[in-house]
Amino acid sequence: MRVGIKQVAERAGVSATTVSHVVNKTRYVSPEVEKRVNDAIKELNYTPNIMARGLRTNTVKTVAVIVQEASTPFFSRVVDEISDVLYKEGYSLLLCTTRSKVNDELNVVRSMLQQQVCGIILAPQQMDFDYRTLCPSKDFPLVFIDCKTKFVPCNAVTCDNYQASYNAIKALIQKGHTNIGYIYSSRNYELSTGRDRFQGYLDALADSGLARDEKIIVGREQQTFENGYDAMKQLLQEKKATACFVAENPMAQGVFKCLMDYKKRIPEEMAMICYDDFEWSQLTVPTISAIRQPMKEMGRKAAELLLKKIGDSDAQCENIILKSEFILRESC
Template identity: 35%
Template sequence: MATIKDVARRAQVSTSTVSHVLNKTRFVSPEITLRVEQAIDELHYAPSALARSLKSNETRTLGMLVTSSANPFFAEVVQGVEQRCFELGYSLALCNTRGDKARLNASMEMLLQKRVDGIILMCTQVDLGANVFDRYPSVPLVLADWGPMDMEADLIQDGGRLGGRLATEHLLGLGHRHIGCITGPRGKRAADERRAGFEAAMARAGLTVRPEWVIEGDFELAGGNSAMTALLALPERPTAVFVGNDMMAMGALRALADAGVSVPEQMSLVGYDNIELTHYLVPALTSVEQPKAGMGALAVDTLLARIKTPDCPRRVLTLTPELIVRDSCQALT
């Protein structure tokens, strides 16, 4: 493997001149610059990222802790993070926590050992308790929507209350008055905010939320399936349901199909997140759009701003959701 000394010898210059050409730290004549660049190409020389990081005290690598990158919602956010890192010349070290605190702590330790410049946290663990973050309070950190609210870190959050209200008002506008809700796990900010939006829209319409029509899910396919099965087993069922995320909505669609209940003719359904799959479902799912790639890019930009200005006040940035109307709802006749 070629070294900087080999490049200098081939270009007939000093190693410091090669360094100036690589890092653009001093003017070097076009003729010498060309010789150095030709030598680099001929020798296939690649500067040592480790050496650069030791000299500059930065690795140009960001870490990201995510509950599960296999979940389509998280995957689309991760794509936004990766794209923004690529555009800015950064690498991304991605770790899946699987909802396990011990795995989160171990991943955090690993990222710190690799000397990442900062970390994006997108995990469902709200109460982390004593954890590795307490031992490294100076690590630049950004919470991307799913994370504890009491941490001293910048926060990028979904406007869940507005999104839940938009979904419910859409159903109300179609004439539905018997509306149920499949929520995410209680105590998780995303789930609680979306449920609060649902309840606010119902209250504004002068309607009472029926407790038996509000079923707690787990943000996963199976949770949505079992929650809808429970709703269908009731003596009286709602004519429309707002589901707290698209994964549960897909599970709910399966339960409705298994029960022979047609959507939207016999029940209207609205999801949340607007993951790519919603467009390909039958029927295509009406859903509340979160700008997922935008959230990922904003997380990177916010983290880099925190790295550059570590003493600035905590930032809380709220994204604006939008309702995407498709085929899973219809006016009540």
């Protein structure tokens, strides 16, 4: 038989209302009473019926987090931090992936709204679409992460992709490189992150008096290991670039493998900088210079913004831009 709140109250020697306050954190309860209630919950293996509670109070404490690929190191770490913040405040989380497909993204957003989530954290895939048109009201708690749209005002937490790329290219130029290749995902170029990184690359060249060379700008549709390998192979065939900037980390691993297979010395024959700094960058020989994004801070700030909007529908929108760090290692 399913254990209910009344059985917990009887075991703890308190009222059902007190148990409710402990579970929902809706009112102060003395530490001694709170411990008795929590001990009773543990002994009876009581699980609150969150959906039923939400229907009674019209306050379902569930948040949807929607990203392109939850399995990537970047999004997995961002989502981990989001969940830590939300769980501490008594919220549950529904994690959805869109497989980087626009139609899937819109369907997922609509589905989450139909399930009456109290807020959405979204990594948007369309710069020209106003996601607020899908929401039940203009004040619905919605926070963008990683990417942003052209529609303002909105709550968003992103990184300064432009400046990070600009600084990385400048670092290569200061080391004497004048032919710097650029490897990227054309699908990501459709997002604000991809466009900002590319513009930082172009402006760093222009500010140093270097011309854009289309032959050493190599794009592939998806950011995969295989496409990174293939893109670097094409770059080597041009026999011009002495350095390369890889705008997506999954491609960087393929780039490195290609350089190893073709016995190219790093950085003597090809210097290399990649976006995002994960553990593998420090395990290679040579170690890889990288741009480190504050993934945990992004997740934490996004969750805090969402909770603020949930608590106050009139709260002003905030556009938070975080700084990334350039990690100089042996590859350049």
